[in-house]
Amino acid sequence: MSDLELGVVGNCSFAALINREAEVVWACMPRLDGDPVFHSLLGAPPAAEGAGIYCVELEDYVQSEQSYDANTAILQTTLHGRHGALRITDFAPRFWWRDRSFFPPTLVRRLVPISGTPRIRIKLRPRFDYGATTPGITFGSHHIRYVGPNLTLRLTTNAPVDYVREETTFNLNHPIDLILGADETLSEGVSQMAQMFEERTRSYWRHWTHRLAIPFEWQDAVIRAAITLKLCTYEPTGAIVAALTTSIPEAPGSQRNWDYRYCWVRDAYFVVRALNRLAAVRKMENYFSWLMNVVASAKENHVQPVYGVGLEAALPEEIVPQLPGYRGMGPVRIGNQAYEHIQHDGYGNVVLGVAQAFLDRRLISPPTRMDFLQLETMGHKAFAVYDKPDAGMWELRSRACVHTTSAVMCWAALDRLSLIAEHIGEPERSRDWREKAERVKRAVVERAWSERRGSFVESFEGEHLDAGLLLMSEVGFLDADDPRMVSTFAQIERTLAHGPHLFRYEAPDDFGVPQTAFNTCSFWRVDALARMGRKEEARDYFEQLLSCRNRLGMMSEDIMVETGEAWGNYPQTYSMVGIINCAMRLSRFWEKAI
Structure with missing residues (x-):
């Protein structure tokens, strides 16, 4: 049975998910939203049982151990059998080379015998077109090519090519390397190349984490969350995906199976904000470039979610x-209808996503006044739609209303534009945006408050509660200790x-009615408790949530409360953001701890 006890390796061009027995169960090529050439996480076509996998089977297998090299995205899996054991090192090359960032869509596997005489069988069975197409195969003395209609993969190895092609069981008497990637000849021998890739990739990740401004407490959790967030970014454009998978159900048999391998402006804002708190500002610069392209290409200033x-x-x-789906629970979807939705919170998320860039003096390429003038179009749109119905942040497909969180995020767009205008020396513009922000705020306070519930509610003149209301304090709309927020929080709890x-x-x-709890909402609650001064309660809940991570420190989107089982797409950036934000909020200061 599949589960989400999966390691993630990647390099900001592609990523692969690897289970505890070192099987690559999911890997999209050549980019994060590409064709899943390995897709056993979602099953295989009925006529191709056992296809879409990449594994190393150990004869007489007994158990395994798995962990990351400290502060890296290099995954180590040790397989133990009755007659021997081996260590498998998996990673995607990433480092600075020849004055540029080097991150090819390439997966490196290094196999080393560590005891006895392990007998192994390598199964490398990629498929194309979401499992529909069997590749053509050609080979040479040290490589195998898997030829698809739109993509060709090349495996270069110092293992016997015949054994790999025929999936023959053989004795692993010495280390072997397997480099799978683009259909290109390696510039050096496979062993030398794999070793160089590993050394430089390890050095890259350790230098990257070395620069993070981490909290004193929960350091390992924060570092793993930060690395995972970075692995969910697509560096060529600066986009940030919500998760690396598609169609992992939010709950068993629920049909809530969505494709999250795309960039939501909402989710990406929270990722950028979390990484900024750790001083990883380069990601903000990349995302700023991507977002400003969104703004420039928006027709009639409409931003898609x-x-x-x-x-x-x-x-x-x-x-x-x-594809039958995760545990046979289809459907498997590609694409996402949300691109057609009207979601007005997007304008706030765009402005919030770039606001710090206008104020941060560390940036190599800071935004200009012309960038601000272009960004103002988002403010004009936010002011025009803040009281209009939309699908809301939870992307409801069958009904629309004036969602409170959407109006609040429209306010945030206007509020931040006022702050930016003041900072860049545009006082008249700042006053204009401030007046607009106050007008929106009055509307939200008057129309989204329910005397009957003693709380803000999900929509203007509505009656239901929504965890998204906790973001009212997160974005500075109202202080957490405001009596209305205290009452709202109590009702939500x-x-x-x-x-x-x-x-x-x-x-x-x-x-x-949703069957599973949404992990990011649970972290919002922890943050709200801390803002309200209830830090001991917040710490207790935070520790309980950390215990819900998998063995490798990652989380999916949802959790089944009764069983503690993970559901939803994986790894979910929203969830990893929650780990960072709450740790930064709750940790003791370094000065008081040492």
Whole structure:
């Protein structure tokens, strides 16, 4: 049975998910939203059972151990059998080379015998077109080519090519290397290349984490979360995907199977904000470039909730019939209908996503006044739509209303434009945006408050509660100790909380009432408790949430409260952001700890 106890390796061009037995169960090529050439996480076509995998099978296998090299994205798996053991090192090359960042869509596997005489079989069975197409195979003395209609992969190895092609079991008497990537000849011998790639990649990650401004407490959790967030970024454009997978259900048999391999302006803002808190500002610069392209290409200033990592606007949603889905729970979807949605919170997320760039003096390429003038178009749009119905941040597909969180994020766009204008010496513009922000704020306070519930509610003149209301303090709309926020928080806890977990909303959506808690909402609750001065409660809940991570320190989107089982796409950037934000909020200061 599949589960989400998966390691992630990648290099900001592609990523692979690897289970505890070192099987590559998911890897999209040549980029994060590409064709899953390995897809056993979602099963295989009925006529191609056992296809879409990349594994090293150990004869008489007994158990395994798995961990990351400290402060890196290099994954080590040790397989133990009755007659021997081997260590498998997996990574994607990433380092600075020839005055540029080097991050090819390449997976390196290094196999080393560590005891006895392990007998292994290598199964390398890529498929194309989401499992529909069997590759053509050609080979030479040290390589195998897997030829698809739109992509060709080349495996270069110092293992016997015949053994790999025929999946023959053989004795692993000495280390072997397997480099899988583009259809190109290596410039050096495979062993030398693999060793050089590993050494330089290890050095890159350790230097990157060395520069992070981490908190005193929960350091390992924060470092792993930061690395995972970086692995969810697509460096060629600066886009940030919500997760690396598609169609992992939010709950068993729920049909809530979505493709998250795209860049939501909402999710990406939270990622950038979390990395900024760790002083990883280069990602903000890359994302600023991507976002300003979004703004420049927006027709009639309309910003979609989600785009492709290459700034693709159309992401038509379709079902892949040949893949049965995670644990057989289809459908498997590619694309996401949300690109067609009207979600007004996007304008706030765009402005919030770039606001720090206008104020931060560390940037190599700071934004200009012309960038600000272009960004103002987002403010004009936010002011025009703040009281208009939309699908909301939870992307409801069958109904629309004036969502409170959307209005609040429109306010945030206006508020931050005022601050930026003041900072760059535009006082008249600053006053204009401030007046608009105050007008929106008055509307939210008057129309989103429910006397009956003693709380802000999900929509203007509405009646239901929504965990997104906790973001009102997060973005500075109201202080956490404001009596209205205190009352709202109490009502949300009473209605949506289950132990340390928090559900998204109480009203049924297109698929009924949610069955699983949404991890990011649980972290919002922890942050709200800390802001309210209830830090001991916050720390207790935070520790409980950290215990819900998998063995390697990562989280998916959702959790089944009754069983503690992970559901939803993986790894979920929202969840990893929550780890960083709460650790930074709750940790003791270094000065007081040492």
